[in-house]
Amino acid sequence: MKTPSVLHLDIDAFFAAVEEALDPTLRGRPLIVGGLAHERGVVCTASYAARRYGVHSGMALRTAARKCPHAVFRRGRYHLYSRISGQFFACLRRFSPRVEDVSVDEAYIDLGGSRYLSPSVYELAARVQAEAERETGLKISAGLGHTRLGAKLACEAAKPGGLFWLHDEAEFIAGLTLDKIPGVGPQTHFVLQGLGVRRGRELKAKYPTLWRRVFAGQYAGGMERGLPEPVSRSFSRETTFPNDIREEGLLHSHLAYLLDRLAVQLLRDGLYAGRVEVKARFSDFSTFTRRAALPFPTFSYFHLWQAALPLLRSLLARRDLPLRLVGAKVDGLQARRDILPFFSLRDERMTAAIAGVKERFGFSSLRNARSMLLEELYPVEREGMVLKTASLTK
DNA sequence: TCTGGGGTCCTAGGACCC
């Protein structure tokens, strides 16, 4: 039998584990990262101690507080997590050039070409795991398989902190109940249940096409697919308000703020957007989006704003309710080098200059006037030096 | 007790063109 070479690694309860590592008094206590107990929001990560009370990620914070009143609640410190995530991936890349990141705390790594490092792939996997744990200071679960799916399932079984090897993937998957299969969510599960399908083998026998759809997707074929450096396809930002908002001027300010952030990100990554999308969620949780192609690829806040404002207006016309969320997204991204230099617009240069100041003095050192309204309502945390727009005009 | 934020990928219908 062919030797498995795909290793899946997953940092256990990542955000909570970082907080525990930094504050040992939290160890063993139920810890919930994502927001404070009374806030409008959901659990991002729950420590294993908190999970014992039935708290899990995605649960409303207020529900979690009811289930586990003595839990410690923390807002996330995402810059910190992102730095440790960087160490994690740097460590993996020393063992193989074929590393695929799934998220900040999850990766696939193909050890097929790295066998010279160790006589046994199992030992090599254990070494990768141990090394990553040493460098991050966190517990990491690992699973070895022939395909991504096999590796992921093995890792799932190894949690927390173990290393598993799935000997017969096909047999294991055939025996699995559908809700355990990645890619089968609540909707698909519900439909399949209605069709009398409970396990993998029934799905394979009765609905071979669907079976292939589930398994020939992102997890099939080991690591052959998808290995070119992943490129960003979209960026988005959204805000759920502490209280629902009806006032249109204030909603415009929020939109302006989100677009400002997207413009900075586009510039920083050297990308132009081809399309902009606005999202509105009303107080009854009904959610709508509107997208529009930009007249030409751009990274300019001003162009994004011109295209996005009519979209927001049209969304607001759909319901006579206040909003609980507004969001903005850019996609159709293209690298700057792939764009014809057919225009050199003044406000694109201005965006670049503004982004330069933000880069140096912090995002909120310069704000467009439209989003300044927000500062009176929600004072902004400032990083470093404060540079007010007004002081530049002198 | 409500229900975040950041993504990816897929489908379906209409417009438009040949």
Added chain:
DNA sequence: TCTGGGGTCCTAGGACCC
């Protein structure tokens, strides 16, 4: 005169993942 078939682009929405 009551009509086709394919291709492609566009937008809206949904399922799913961490």
